[in-house]
Amino acid sequence: MPEQPQLSIILIGYKMAEQLLNTVFTLSAAYQRGIDESDYEIIVVENSSSDNVDQAALQALGNNIRFYRREETSQTPVYAVNFAFNQCRGELIGLMIDGARMLSPGALATALQCWRADPRAL
Numbered sequence: 001m002p003e004q005p006q007l008s009i010i011l012i013g014y015k016m017a018e019q020l021l022n023t024v025f026t027l028s029a030a031y032q033r034g035i036d037e038s039d040y041e042i043i044v045v046e047n048s049s050s051d052n053v054d055q056a057a058l059q060a061l062g063n064n065i066r067f068y069r070r071e072e073t074s075q076t077p078v079y080a081v082n083f084a085f086n087q088c089r090g091e092l093i094g095l096m097i098d099g100a101r102m103l104s105p106g107a108l109a110t111a112l113q114c115w116r117a118d119p120r121a122l
Helices: 017-027 055-059 078-087 107-117
Strands: 007-014 040-047 065-070 092-096
Touching (some): 007 078, 007 107, 017 040, 040 078, 065 078, 078 092, 092 107
8 A cells, every 4th residue: 555545435323333344344445336446445434332343344344444443432423533633644534424325346447546636516
């Protein structure tokens, strides 16, 4: 992975281990089309709960995944989001506050194409 990927994707999770794994899979280079793993990073921040994701299973989905588990007492995801933004190395940042999302297999490549065409597009 290069020092600075073009794109950083932030994914916030809480009490949804299975959904978080599914979402990271749809963000992975194994699923996405038209983009290399080195072009982007996935920053997963999970607030600790009774249903934590298996960190090894998560990180097995790609070499561009950075995982952080936080002990957070507040119900708001804002602290996890702020923490994640501080971890980003990409010039373009995408935020997924709820870890139960699925992306289409060309979504990340399309986002980068739009950004390259006009940085104000996204």
